[in-house]
Amino acid sequence: MKDCGSQFGVGWSIGLVFVFSVLRQPLTLAAEPGADFEADSQAGRTFSTDLKAADDAVIDTRLSEQADEAGRDVADMDLLELVNVKVSPFDVSSQLDSGYLASNSVSGSRFDAPISDLPFALQAFTESFIKDQKPRDIFDIARYSPGVTYRSNDFNEGNANLAIRGFAVGSLAGGNIHTLRDGVHGPSILDFTNISRLEVVKGPASFLYGQVAPGGIVNVITKNPQRRFAAAADARYGSYGEYRFDVDVTGPATKNLFYRLAASYDQDMHYWEPYDAHSWNISPSLLWQPSDRLSVSLKYENFEKIEEPQLMQKPGYNTQASVLPTAADPNLSGVDVPGLPNNWNSMAYSDYRHSNTHNLSTWIDFKADEHWNLRTGYSHLEYDVDALFTGNLGMSNNTTLMQGRRVRQQAYSNRDDTIELQGVGKYDLGFASLRLLLGGQYIDRNFHRTAGQAPNDPALGSNPTASPLPLWDLGNPNTWNRHTAIPLSRLTTSLTDENVNAVDKSVYGSSTFGFFDDRLLLLAGWRWTSTESQYTNRLTGQAQGATASAVTPQYGLLFKLAPEWSLFASYAESFVPGTFPANNLDGSTSIPRPTEGWGYDVGIKADWFDGRLSSTLTYFEILNKNIVNDMALTNSAGGITIYGLQSGEQRSRGIEWDATAKLTDDWQLYLSYSYMDARITEFSGQDHAILAQDPGTLDAAGLANYKNVNRFHNAPLQMSAPHLANLWTRYDFSIEALRGLHLGGGVNLVFDQTLLPDSPANSRQTYALLNALIGYTWEVGGHSMSVDLMGKNLLDEQYRPSQSSRSRPRELMINFSVKF
Template sequence: MRAAGAAQLLLLAAGLAAAAGAAASSSSVADLDIGELVQVRLSPFDVAANLDRGYRAAHAVSASRFDAPIHELPFAIQAFNEPFIRDQKPQGLFDVARYSPGVTYRSNDFNEGNANLAIRGFAVSQVPGAYQVLRDGFVGPSIFDLTSASRIEIVKGPSSFLYGQVAPGGIVNVITKSPRPQPFAEVEVGAGSYGRYRLDADMGTPLRPDLLLRVAASFDQDIHYWRPYDAHATTLAPSLRWMPDRRVSVTLKAEQYSKREAPQLMQKPGYGRQAGLVPTAADPNRAGVDVPGLPDDWNSMSDVDYRRSDSTGASGWVDVEAGDHWHLRAGYSRLRFAIDALFSGNLGMSDNQTFLQGRRLRRQTYTNQAETLTADGVGVYRFDRASLRLLLGAQSLRRRFDNTAAQAPNDPALGSRPIASPLPLWDLRDPTSWNRQVDIPLSALTENRTDRSLHQTDRSAYAGATLGLLDDDLLLLAGLRYTAARARVDDRITAASQPFSTHELTPQYGALLRLAPEWSLFASFARSFVPVAQVLNRPDGTRTPALPTRGSGWDLGVKAELLNGRATATLTAFDLRNRNAVNDLAQTDSSGNVIIYNVQSGQQRSRGIEFDATLLPAAGWQIYLAYSRTAARILEYSGNDAALLSRDPATLNAAERINYKSAQLLHGARLQMSAPHLFNLWARHDFSGGLYLGGGAHVVRDQTLLPEGPAAARQSYALIDALAGYAWLDGGRRVSIELSGKNLLDQHYHPSQSTRSRPREWLLALKAAW
């Protein structure tokens, strides 16, 4: 896999270099001084971050695969730049992404990582092991530390034309830090609540005028709030850029991330659906409801539990200016992400009345590998009062996902009432029963085994054009992508193999009309496509290959750029539909096994409005605000809900009763973690003497944890964050001291359906830069 990809990259690089040589000769970058080097703009595939003003991001690359002004793109886009990311002091990707209207968190914890978001109600990752968030336009890891992040761009609506297999809600692209022409260094040390401390370093230098180096690194010791819990993480992210010529550049980036949790923090145990077909007062539906009475710092893990997360990625690309009109890029990326976890305790209770928790001991490993090869060309032509921009590209993606799991056999001496277990049950009302000592060896984990591999290959080609008319006051966009996907799922326990094969055309259309220099109207329509390489475990006991999920949607909106660019805003109305989404139905049986059934739904729909604005109202002030109103629902659970629900329950067999019960709960239900109302505000003021203050709010109203959960389980909360700092010069060094506080109201909530909120915490940081 590695040798073949490297060989293809070398061939592409050679071809691009030849094209550059044929186009024209140019002076060497090595002949330039630093002042001239700063002005060199090598590639339209890189975002023009130098045009940003404070939090206001002027350009983006993720909506078109090339740099373009946001106000000229017929899409809803939020771009969070480095100053904004830095002020959030993020623990993970969602700490920044939540400021985008309509974005919520969807991590299922366990081995999934922290990069699974939902955009407009639709999960970014729709199938097990699928890639979730992009990094520099390539497949990204399942867990993100933002040490190397310089920009996070979120593009709303179906984006399969540009990126292939993505959900209809949109995509997230994390753009990493690149080398700079000038030498620099930044070091920050922080210490905070509950024993947390963190070290960040970011430095770079020209090794010679045409060869630039940058290295970002961090170490983070997490808080000791939950008991038991301990976690620390390290990141190392070097990057190198070689510019042998004004028309050619070669960029190499790598990132190594490692996190160790011993034990990890897991969700509190929760209840499930009613036992009968329909909820009653005596048999209520309690899906998504935590067992009451447990303290906020409680953790169900034992002393031997752990989770080890490792991510290693490398990418590179060659950019060539091939004449006056065309720029070319060839890129290659390789990623490996692995999680090994051991955990005890059933997180789903065996019935809705008990306080006795089963203590299964289970080990799971997830390993994701991805190799991507891309080639893109952008051509720009200008005519009298008109322009034409062309995009041509091709991509090859090979991915492998391995999943193994097994748990300890139950101890017959412990019985099975209310649930069988290999370890003594805990009475969640009685702390003296919470025995965290486990002496079962890993070699004894032999029950409820899983051992599967997914091998997937996607090959695609795409072409798009943006036509500008009336001096670019009218922009018309059209694009089309062809994707051929092949996959195979191997089950090494049953010795079964299931092939998958599909192909799809995914179009995208857009238009933007500039009514005045300050105001524009836009509209877009696109389709999305995700081949689901999964064998469905149906409630009736049958197994069948999943169908691809297909989505479509439109956006209508207005963009404003007022006060000489000091105020920008976007207002969008949208309507999206998604078909054949997989619903997972988890049930804990009397033996302590968690059985997951899969049902592909008939249709899901999300519609609503979104608004975001960045304001620079006066000297020293920066304000970002956003709001979304979203109605995201399951229109059809089974594809035949009306007929199913019209049946007489007394005539149903066992499998039909499961489907009837699910349809009764899920037909018309809200999508998981969707929230009708989201509001975000962040503001910062820099005073003339070096003092600065900042703060903001993230408000969530009536959020649904699980689609089948009762209305009483929905959550509303408000997070208040703040920072205060002072900056000064010391012998040519820029020094600052900063105090930041998060969750100042000490709210208790679920960031996602399976994760825990963090308490109120403070971090005091000292930073020096030169």
């Protein structure tokens, strides 16, 4: 059951911090005019082009003056200077954003740069866009980027595993591919309490971030302390009893020390039976800036989620028993057992999953001279999961409705320590401009996993499957006994105690030349990465070590045909060493070979109507070798094994388009579309030779090999979809009679999406998610207040966001916000 005292304490703590900060404000900054956060949370706020240019000129002038007055004390600056001062090119210039329209990015180059100058596709979602979406998970925002789908095995991976252009961004626990948080490894589960921005960089990006998937990277950027006081509070209530509270307070503690505290408490809906989940997030941060050349930041985040019990996917069938599918023995891989209601959950009341994340990071930025800026930083990440589950996700065969139970407890512990040093240089050579990036990174990773399972009860037999508890007849609710519990001390089979230590070392450097007044930009960069890992099975004493290294380049070109039009092309490679043994289909285990990929983008960028319309059209092709795909199979004893299938070659090619528009000062729009052909082009390395054989002449091993190659050769990549389209728009009324009213709405279209690579074609899903927003904003005593009514999945579509997660039903929620 939930810890009510803990919930009460967290809620009071959040409320007291907010009230104290607001009451304290008149005593500390009574003479200081108020200001909004770094990005105004009201998407209707707009800047005219002239005002934006004037702001840029002020900032440039201030920076020029700062360069002439090296080491100037921040305490000596006036208020305007204090707000405009900027030390670090490693932080994105979010003050240049205008509603949904993002001007700059740090994820695409590791330093602050205009998106229009980057020779590849990139989408940046601003704080205004994020606030309008009211997201629960990272996919709620990332899905608007063309070519992005969801890949999480939510029962053991968390919610941060996406796929870009068909390739997974995250990996199973213990893997070394991650969604990034402020440019370094992020946790497997993310909450938006402390996130101000989300950026998606397309294509292989190992040059910038080391071991990353070839489709691209997702980087979430956390909130920074601001130099003026601001405070905001949100309260939300929605369908099936869900509710949430958020507070966000920032401002100066002294003339050169600034603080921020973001905190939240969230109670999820009670729609599924049984299911309960609540979470809280506390994220304080400090920024110390003693001079205009030096700044030191310290950030901490603690996110905890309690699920009692957690939600598991509906049970699904497997592939055919024979070598080839027939009408009597069809392939049902990934197909749900029919007839179960959408709010059904297989978990017992005794099940649980507790997830806890701690993230501490510090960065020191120093302006060495007029040419060079330096940054050094350290990040410590801990992510732990303790779970007990009695529910089952598979079936013993494709005809039965009898499902065995299993009682399994497993715990994951992840630790990640990153040390990084970067330098950005800028020169005017006369005939060209030059931007240099130099850096080095050291990462120490540890992953530890323990697990145990209850033995099957011999008295229950094994027809059609063995089980530690009485079987469920999925067609008979009277057999669904969820009041079961087995002591943890009796979980004595399928024991696991595994540990992985890994060290990643890398150095990188790049140069960007600008010719003809930066109309022609040429980028070239290289990264050397080396990995050493040691896997230990603490039960058997088995140990396996692995080493790998590679040099990954990146090249890019962008030519501005006119101020409104640019052509670009880029080429990059990716490299991901294996560190954790994968289960092979033949029963053996081995550390996978490093995956190696390459890809190129060619396209056009447009910036029309004085910046009111920004758009990118891209053609891409990516080839990747030795990718590991996870596949869960249930055996006749009721056991589940997750196999790692390392395919010979995968390829993705297609077209992506996105556009952000301010049609008027009151109306803004975001659109995206992707066509993607992502598939396994070579599974075994000998696909054509194997498929040319006569199955009637093969022995058992040959038949198994033939079956697997036939299943996966030319199969679509997991959760890929040939067509994805997204639209979101918002209109703020400016006529006096309706001033303060705003409307928003959008749709997410998914067409012919595959679940698993070998799922039958008739199981592919096509659906549309319709969302809408209506709200009103007003002022009381100089403070902004707003109320929003949000509807999500208004058509009540039932679908699978990923191969092993569940869709949420139609949701209606009301949100009240106040800003100080």
